[in-house]
Amino acid sequence: MRNIKTHKVEQLIMAAVAFFWCFLLWFSSAAFVPTIASQFDLGVKGVALLASSAIWTAPIARPLAGWAADKFGAPKAFVLILVVTGAFSILSAHAATLGPAIGVTEYQFLFWTRVVVATAGISFVVGIQHVAQWFESEEMGTAEGLYAGTGNVGAGVGALLLPRIYGLDYHTAFIHLGIVAFIIALWILLRGVPAKSAEQAAMAKKTATLRDTAFVWTRHAAIALMLAYAMSFGLEIGMNAWLPGYYKMGFEEAIRELGFQSLQDVQIAAGSFAAVQSFNASLFRPFSGWISDIWQRKGWTPFPMISKHLDYAPRIHWLMFALLSITTTMILLTVAGLQNNLILSVLILALFGVTVSFGTGGTFAIVPLMFKERPGTATGFIGGVSCAGGIIYPLIYGEAAGWFEVGGIHWGYALVATFLFIPFILYFIWAMHWDVHPEEHGFGSKERWLGKGGQEQA
Amino acid sequence: MAGVSKVPKDYEYEPWYKYGVAFLFFEAALAIAVSIYALSMAFTGQAVEFKKKVTFEKPKATIEQPAPAREEPNSSTIDAPAKQ
Numbered sequence: 001m002r003n004i005k006t007h008k009v010e011q012l013i014m015a016a017v018a019f020f021w022c023f024l025l026w027f028s029s030a031a032f033v034p035t036i037a038s039q040f041d042l043g044v045k046g047v048a049l050l051a052s053s054a055i056w057t058a059p060i061a062r063p064l065a066g067w068a069a070d071k072f073g074a075p076k077a078f079v080l081i082l083v084v085t086g087a088f089s090i091l092s093a094h095a096a097t098l099g100p101a102i103g104v105t106e107y108q109f110l111f112w113t114r115v116v117v118a119t120a121g122i123s124f125v126v127g128i129q130h131v132a133q134w135f136e137s138e139e140m141g142t143a144e145g146l147y148a149g150t151g152n153v154g155a156g157v158g159a160l161l162l163p164r165i166y167g168l169d170y171h172t173a174f175i176h177l178g179i180v181a182f183i184i185a186l187w188i189l190l191r192g193v194p195a196k197s198a199e200q201a202a203m204a205k206k207t208a209t210l211r212d213t214a215f216v217w218t219r220h221a222a223i224a225l226m227l228a229y230a231m232s233f234g235l236e237i238g239m240n241a242w243l244p245g246y247y248k249m250g251f252e253e254a255i256r257e258l259g260f261q262s263l264q265d266v267q268i269a270a271g272s273f274a275a276v277q278s279f280n281a282s283l284f285r286p287f288s289g290w291i292s293d294i295w296q297r298k299g300w301t302p303f304p305m306i307s308k309h310l311d312y313a314p315r316i317h318w319l320m321f322a323l324l325s326i327t328t329t330m331i332l333l334t335v336a337g338l339q340n341n342l343i344l345s346v347l348i349l350a351l352f353g354v355t356v357s358f359g360t361g362g363t364f365a366i367v368p369l370m371f372k373e374r375p376g377t378a379t380g381f382i383g384g385v386s387c388a389g390g391i392i393y394p395l396i397y398g399e400a401a402g403w404f405e406v407g408g409i410h411w412g413y414a415l416v417a418t419f420l421f422i423p424f425i426l427y428f429i430w431a432m433h434w435d436v437h438p439e440e441h442g443f444g445s446k447e448r449w450l451g452k453g454g455q456e457q458a
Numbered sequence: 459m460a461g462v463s464k465v466p467k468d469y470e471y472e473p474w475y476k477y478g479v480a481f482l483f484f485e486a487a488l489a490i491a492v493s494i495y496a497l498s499m500a501f502t503g504q505a506v507e508f509k510k511k512v513t514f515e516k517p518k519a520t521i522e523q524p525a526p527a528r529e530e531p532n533s534s535t536i537d538a539p540a541k542q
Contacts, residue, residue: 009474139471142478149485156492276493283489286482350493 066380075192145289232359234389280353288361
């Protein structure tokens, strides 16, 4: 390991800045969708395709990023992600000349280079691993919360500031975003250190094997935490895509009564309501990590059946509380919608965003503690596969709208809560009932996946 | 709510921790401020202001106003985009 004098707070700031910028890159296309849509005459389906393409690579590439963070160290993984996505961001700004030069249309070149830029979102797992390698277990919730919450704000900041700074000139924005990514990569290259000790870095590297990956992916606790994260972060990104359309279709009359008459005005109002969820879900996330630390300090374990004897048991109970809160607010969203009460719906949505942040912050206050020897692999699986929720939930909401004659568009939340989230919670309770090493129980024994040598090693 | 916590009661956090907690309170306050801003903006109708900067309309760089002096009968004029 490199001999650089550093402090864990510097490493935390470095990880948070890198992740913030990656998040900005991830959703920078979305900030300019109106301009791109009008320039290339995209219809609703084209816009939806462009918006959803930002999530395509996450479920597959995040686990790979987690493995790379364990194997090569988080700083190298961060540098690689920033350089590649920064370069493609700059290339995408020159789609008009580069596209025809290689025999594709300008839009095709822009679309596919932006898909590569959107892989910047995989950096989340790299930073989680990095923070876990530097901070003590007592302060893990706050440290991980500060990292992830500050980084997640990149999406909201991009949506608010990029159109104001650059107007319709997305080309210049993409170039500037790419250049800053290079600068941050250089900073990490010079000052990044993979772990607080060489032993800790070596342990993570040693467990970054295919066998260890298979072992983690088959553990009940890892699957339960993945489902918990699908109930929170997967839900958050799915709602980001779904909510503007929901408010426009579900409350069009109520919005028009507020004075928003034209189609564009209704769209803007619906988008503003939807932003409430996005901001609360990301900015309250660090708060959730801190509350997890408080539950840990106070030793609160109120729920029956879940272990009360693990070192980090109160953190599991806090996450359980978060999962119940998310499920409750989902049902309340349906209730407010069926009453056609816009104000109640938006207020519940704000509360819903906070409960989602409880889930996201609560999950990653546990993961590094439970999977101490394989933080990157576990984070990659939990933070990656759960993103599939962002694709699945909006599809269910859309399908559910056709099943009911009246108010069908509002029923999706209650159906997802009842038929997906409640079974997820029951599985979570069962997976967390073991008092000793819950992370070792799963499909197939530890010996089967790791072999005798691997078992001794871990 | 009795439980088992392995964090010692007298555990002393490092100096950075209080600044970290202060920062997360700042972020939570920012989230509340943005929520209030977004809600008030939408409910009072001021959200329409956004439309001047973010719009689905095609950017029209070369729209020319008809020259007032040379107006011919039966000629078609180009309408400027409606101001909101």
